[in-house]
Amino acid sequence: MQKVEGLRAKWIEARPQGLYLPSADAWVDPSQPVARALVTHGHADHARGGHGEVWATPETLAIMTVRYGEQTAAAAVAYREPLAVGDVTATFFPAGHVLGSAQILLEKDGERVVVSGDYKRRPDPTCAPFEPVPCDVFITEATFGLPVFRHPDTRDEIAKLLAARAANPARCVLVGAYALGKAQRVIAELRGAGFEEPIYIHGALQRLCDLYRELGVDLGELRLVADAAKAEMEGAIVLCPPSALNDRWSRRLPDPITAMASGWMRVRQRARQRNVELPIVLSDHADWDELTDTLLEIRPVEVWVTHGRDDALVHWCMTRQIKAKPLHLAHYEDEDD
Ligand SMILES: [Zn+2]
Numbered sequence: 001m002q003k004v005e006g007l008r009a010k011w012i013e014a015r016p017q018g019l020y021l022p023s024a025d026a027w028v029d030p031s032q033p034v035a036r037a038l039v040t041h042g043h044a045d046h047a048r049g050g051h052g053e054v055w056a057t058p059e060t061l062a063i064m065t066v067r068y069g070e071q072t073a074a075a076a077v078a079y080r081e082p083l084a085v086g087d088v089t090a091t092f093f094p095a096g097h098v099l100g101s102a103q104i105l106l107e108k109d110g111e112r113v114v115v116s117g118d119y120k121r122r123p124d125p126t127c128a129p130f131e132p133v134p135c136d137v138f139i140t141e142a143t144f145g146l147p148v149f150r151h152p153d154t155r156d157e158i159a160k161l162l163a164a165r166a167a168n169p170a171r172c173v174l175v176g177a178y179a180l181g182k183a184q185r186v187i188a189e190l191r192g193a194g195f196e197e198p199i200y201i202h203g204a205l206q207r208l209c210d211l212y213r214e215l216g217v218d219l220g221e222l223r224l225v226a227d228a229a230k231a232e233m234e235g236a237i238v239l240c241p242p243s244a245l246n247d248r249w250s251r252r253l254p255d256p257i258t259a260m261a262s263g264w265m266r267v268r269q270r271a272r273q274r275n276v277e278l279p280i281v282l283s284d285h286a287d288w289d290e291l292t293d294t295l296l297e298i299r300p301v302e303v304w305v306t307h308g309r310d311d312a313l314v315h316w317c318m319t320r321q322i323k324a325k326p327l328h329l330a331h332y333e334d335e336d337d
């Protein structure tokens with residue numbers, strides 16, 4: 001266990017398996033099953049099955065039900081509605097990361113701590129935008145917490161997909177995209193760019209695409225690759241999970257151009273590892289400018305950095321007289337980028 005020494009909000013402990021609130025016996029995004037969990041969003045490194053009581057937004061609970069089955073004692077929490085968890089008040093605010101994603105404001109003893117979970121500041125047609133919440137301590141993610149990470153304009157990246165498709169009418173463009181959030185965002189961005197033809201999807205994307213639609217996100221016409229003839233998919237855009245990009249499954253497609261949508265496509269090495277011909281840099285995390293601009297906007301007294309590359313952001317805070325420290329929570333390379 002790591003005590004957060006000499007700083008504010010001593011009622012929160014950073015433990016390897018998550019943030020712990022001892023007085024409420026509750027955890028935020030615990031990586032193991034616990035009695036009481038507050039969950040920021042549905043990605044697997046934040047939402048696990050098997051907890052006792054769970055508090056999350058209705059969308060996150062619906063995503064958890066799709067992935068882990070019915071939660072035994074789940075309570076849906078609407079954005080901006082304060083909730084008492086023991087002696088801590090928790091309020092969820094939109095994080096702009098994926099559908100239902102939340103930052104959680106924790107209040108106790110007159111101190112306000114915001115756990116960002118994962119967040120981004122760019123518009124995303126599939127979820128509510130990030131809301132800056134005044135606080136004493138801001139616990140920020142730092143997935144792309146290096147100055148080299150500056151995400152390009154979303155429209156330009158989507159235009160690359162459409163251009164590759166237009167230039168290759170006898171082939172298809174196969175886009176690797178994670179099943180929760182990224183796949184639906186790519187589809188919604190394509191629709192927003194005026195692309196109205198059916199989009200073909202791998203079966204592994206179906207349940208979450210269906211759920212997004214049930215929850216009001218318009219994705220246009222989707223067809224399952226399994227139900228389509230090869231010739232029908234010439235000139236089409238096809239989405240699959242990244243794991244299917246290079247496997248036998250893709251043989252059923254007409255001469256695919258391999259693309260992948262991820263913030264990591266900014267790193268050539270990552271694109272090469274997956275044999276990606278057409279890297280699409282599309283991230284659901286804040287880039288360096290978004291991270292630092294957000295801190296300047298919120299102006300917390302302290303910043304605790306988690307979830308990624310913390311050194312540069314901690315240093316950036318120090319040079320601006322903002323107290324900062326890395327939390328070193330257990331973290332693994334995850335599905336959400
Ligand atoms: Zn994450």
Ligand SMILES: [Zn+2]
Binds near residue numbers: 043046097118336
């Ligand atoms: Zn995430």
